[in-house]
Each structure stands twice: as C-alpha cells, then as structure tokens.
Amino acid sequence: MAPAEEKRFAGLLNEELQALENTAKMRRFRAGQTIFRAGDPGDGFYLVESGRVIISAAIGNTESRPLATINAGEFFGEMALLDDAPRSATATAETDTRAFCIGRDELLALLEQRPQLALNLIREFSHRVRSLNRKYIDEILQAERLAMVGRFARTIVHDFKNPLNVIGLAAEMAGMDIATPEMRGHAQTRITRQVARMTNMLNELLDFTRNTSSQLVLASVNYAEYVAALGEEIGAEIAEREMTLRVEAPLPAVKVQVEPQRLSRLFYNLVNNAVDEMKPGGVITFRAAARGNELVTEVEDSGPGIAPEMAQRLFEPFATHGKQNGTGLGLSICKKIVEDHGGKISARSEPGKGATFVFTLPLVR
Numbered sequence: 001m002a003p004a005e006e007k008r009f010a011g012l013l014n015e016e017l018q019a020l021e022n023t024a025k026m027r028r029f030r031a032g033q034t035i036f037r038a039g040d041p042g043d044g045f046y047l048v049e050s051g052r053v054i055i056s057a058a059i060g061n062t063e064s065r066p067l068a069t070i071n072a073g074e075f076f077g078e079m080a081l082l083d084d085a086p087r088s089a090t091a092t093a094e095t096d097t098r099a100f101c102i103g104r105d106e107l108l109a110l111l112e113q114r115p116q117l118a119l120n121l122i123r124e125f126s127h128r129v130r131s132l133n134r135k136y137i138d139e140i141l142q143a144e145r146l147a148m149v150g151r152f153a154r155t156i157v158h159d160f161k162n163p164l165n166v167i168g169l170a171a172e173m174a175g176m177d178i179a180t181p182e183m184r185g186h187a188q189t190r191i192t193r194q195v196a197r198m199t200n201m202l203n204e205l206l207d208f209t210r211n212t213s214s215q216l217v218l219a220s221v222n223y224a225e226y227v228a229a230l231g232e233e234i235g236a237e238i239a240e241r242e243m244t245l246r247v248e249a250p251l252p253a254v255k256v257q258v259e260p261q262r263l264s265r266l267f268y269n270l271v272n273n274a275v276d277e278m279k280p281g282g283v284i285t286f287r288a289a290a291r292g293n294e295l296v297t298e299v300e301d302s303g304p305g306i307a308p309e310m311a312q313r314l315f316e317p318f319a320t321h322g323k324q325n326g327t328g329l330g331l332s333i334c335k336k337i338v339e340d341h342g343g344k345i346s347a348r349s350e351p352g353k354g355a356t357f358v359f360t361l362p363l364v365r
Contacts, residue, residue, distance in 0.1 A: 027101050029093035035077075040087045042080025044101040048072050051097025057089045064090070068128075078107075078121070156202075159330075162237055162272070163194040170194075193233070196261060197268070216259045216340060220364060223288065223295060224251035230264055231286055234271050242280035245271070248287040255364045256295055258341060266337045267299070269330040270357050274301035293363055294343070300356040306349035314347055334359075 026049070029035055035046070038057060046053075053070040067089060070076045080087045084104070102110075111118040167190075173179060174187035228247060235245035267286075274284050278301060288297040306314065315335040338345040338359045349355040 025101050027099055029097045029099070031093055031095050031097075033093045035091040035093060035099075036087050037090045038087050042077070042084065042087060042104060044077060044103055045075065045107050046077045046091075047075045047100040047102075049098040049100060051099070052094040053097055053099070054092050054094045055089050056092065069094070075124075078125070159272070160198060163198050165240075166194045166237060167191050197264070216262070218257040218259055220255050220257055221260060222253055223256050224253040226258075226260065226263075227251050227267075227286060227288065227297075230267055234267065238271065238275055238284070241275060243275055243278060244281075244283045246283060246285045248285060251286075251288050252290045252295065254290050254295060256361050257364055258361065262337050263341070266334050266359070269334045270299045273330050274299070274303055274355070277301070277303040290363060294360045295363055296358060296360050298356055298358050300354060302354045305351040305353055306347060306355045308351065311347075311349075315345070 027046075029051070035053065036043070048070055050072050052072075053076060054066050055068040055070060055076060056064045056066045059065050068076075070091075076091055077087075079085075111121070170187040170190040174184045176183075179187075228251065231245055231247040238245055271284055275282070283302045285300045286297070287300070288295060290296075315331050317332045334357075335345050338361075342362045343360040345357065345359040347355055347357045
C-alpha cells in the first residue's frame with residue numbers, strides 16, 4: 001500500500017508538491033460548503049488531501065455552470081494568487097473535504113526556492129488550459145450543429161408554406177359541392193405538382209447537407225414553353241401576396257437540356273427571395289435571350305436591392321441581412337443547381353432600385 005504522501009500528490013506534480021505540506025495549513029469543509037466565491041480576493045492556494053471540490057462559474061445572472069472537478073491529490077485556486085486578481089470562479093466542497101491552504105507570499109517564496117516546482121506548476125497550468133479549450137471547442141461545435149439543424153428546420157418550414165397553401169386551396173376547391181369534373185381534375189394536377197415540388201425541395205436540402213453533386217436526369221425542353229408555363233404557376237402564387245410576375249416576350253424557343261423539377265426550384269427560390277423583400281405591389285420580371293452557345297436568363301425585382309455588405313457573400317450558406325423568413329440557404333441552393341447544369345449565376349443591384357439575378361445554361365448543339 002502506498003504511503004499517505006504518495007496518495008496525496010499521486011499523478012500531480014510528483015514529489016515536488018510534498019514540500020507545500022510544511023508551510024500549508026489544513027482546512028476542513030463540509031459537503032456543500034463554499035470554499036470561496038467568484039470575486040473574492042485570492043487568499044490561498046489549495047491542495048486537496050481528501051474529498052472532492054466543484055469549480056463553477058456564473059453564466060448570465062442566475063445560472064451556475066460547473067467547470068471542473070478537483071479530486072484528492074489535485075489543487076485549485078492558484079490563478080488568483082499568481083495574477084493577484086479576484087477569484088474568477090466559485091469553489092464548493094461536493095463531499096466532506098480536507099485541503100491544505102498556502103498563502104500567496106508563501107507560495108511565491110516556495111517557487112523561488114524550488115525551480116522544479118515552478119516548472120511543474122506551469123506544466124499543470126498548460127494542461128488545464130488545453131483541457132478547457134478542448135471542452136469549449138467541443139461545446140461550440142455542438143452548439144453550431146444544433147444551430148444548423150434549427151436553420152434547416154426554419155428553411156423547410158418557410159419554403160413549404162406556399163406549396164401547402166396551394167394544396168389546401170386546391171383540396172378545398174375539389175371538395176366543393178359545385179365542383180365540376182374539370183375543376184377537380186385541375187385541383188388534382190395542382191396538388192400533384194406541389195407534392196412533387198416539396199419532394200424536390202427536400203432532396204435539394206439533403207444534397208446540400210451531403211455537399212455532393214446529384215446526378216441530373218436531363219430532358220430536352222423548349223425553353224419558351226417551359227418558362228411560360230412556370231411563370232403562370234408562380235404568378236398565381238405570388239398574386240395572393242399582391243405581387244405581379246411579368247414574363248417578357250418573346251422568350252427564345254430554343255432547346256435546353258435541364259432537369260425540369262430542379263430548374264423550377266431555382267426559379268421559385270429566386271422569386272421567393274425577392275417577394276420576401278418587396279412590399280405589396282411589387283413586380284418581378286422574367287426575361288431570357290440566347291447569346292452564342294448559352295442561354296441567359298434574368299430574374300429582376302422591384303425591391304430595395306442588395307445591401308452592399310451582402311454583395312460578396314450573397315451565395316454563401318446562411319448569409320442573410322435582416323430577413324425575417326429563411327436563412328440565406330436558398331441562394332446557395334440556386335448556385336448549386338445552376339452549376340450542376342453547367343452554368344453560372346451572378347447578381348447586380350443598385351440599392352433602392354431592385355436586384356437582378358442572371359444565370360446561364362448551355363444550349364443544345
């Protein structure tokens with residue numbers, strides 16, 4: 001069985017700390033007793049002979065959070081002595097505890113006499129700082145993960161509101177006593193289309209979290225017909241929010257290889273992003289033109305424009321500027337959709353004069 005002295009300081013600073021026993025005073029604390037509080041003057045350096053001590057700090061006005069547990073053979077209270085500052089945390093005996101206490105002057109004198117003890121203390125301080133850093137880095141990462149989950153949840157809720165509203169209205173129309181077969185067929189089409197849209201939105205979010213490029217399922221479409229039909233659908237939705245969608249004619253009747261559902265997600269994201277910023281009466285304009293070997297599409301709005309501080313971060317994930325809805329993920333998904341199709345996306349704006357988003361698609365040779 002090891003001698004009491006070896007137990008007392010085992011694994012701490014080897015035999016160097018045993019010298020403290022000659023100048024230290026033994027103090028006893030009952031379970032739950034406060035040894036010192038944050039803000040108290042640094043009256044002593046403590047070595048635990050037996051028992052256990054909890055070091056905690058206040059977070060906010062009331063909550064106290066444990067920072068460390070000090071067991072037999074370990075020490076605490078050293079920082080207030082070394083930097084001659086008030087205590088930065090509270091020490092409480094978790095169980096009945098016996099601890100040696102040495103004052104600041106005695107500790108400094110002892111460190112001058114025993115350089116090895118000073119070196120070992122510095123090593124222990126470094127170890128504690130590293131451990132504390134690792135603990136809080138892990139907590140920060142965990143907090144960021146939780147925050148990201150919250151952002152994704154808000155994005156899904158926000159983006160699903162419009163399709164769910166359309167589904168609700170279509171179902172209500174189909175269930176009316178006066179509904180004709182044609183009205184029910186139209187309602188079924190709208191519901192089917194919105195369910196497919198929501199499924200596509202979920203897949204986009206999953207692709208974004210995996211940070212991988214999805215395999216596109218391309219189809220050759222007549223761009224003029226595609227944008228005209230999509231414009232009617234989007235225009236009907238934003239009309240309920242007192243906004244107007246204009247599609248400038250003529251649209252280029254050229255063939256492009258696209259995945260229609262994903263490309264419609266791009267248009268919806270750009271439109272919803274603009275609608276969120278505009279007041280009732282706002283106007284969104286679609287225009288397109290074939291230039292060389294690519295098709296250039298513009299989505300222009302009459303909103304307040306892009307804030308200058310956001311211009312360089314516009315397509316970054318979660319970049320927002322005071323938006324009440326969404327998280328800034330929509331434009332990141334837009335960028336990914338365009339790039340997966342082999343195109344590029346950019347934006348131009350003058351504050352107070354609206355914003356124009358421009359994206360390209362390669363033309364079918």
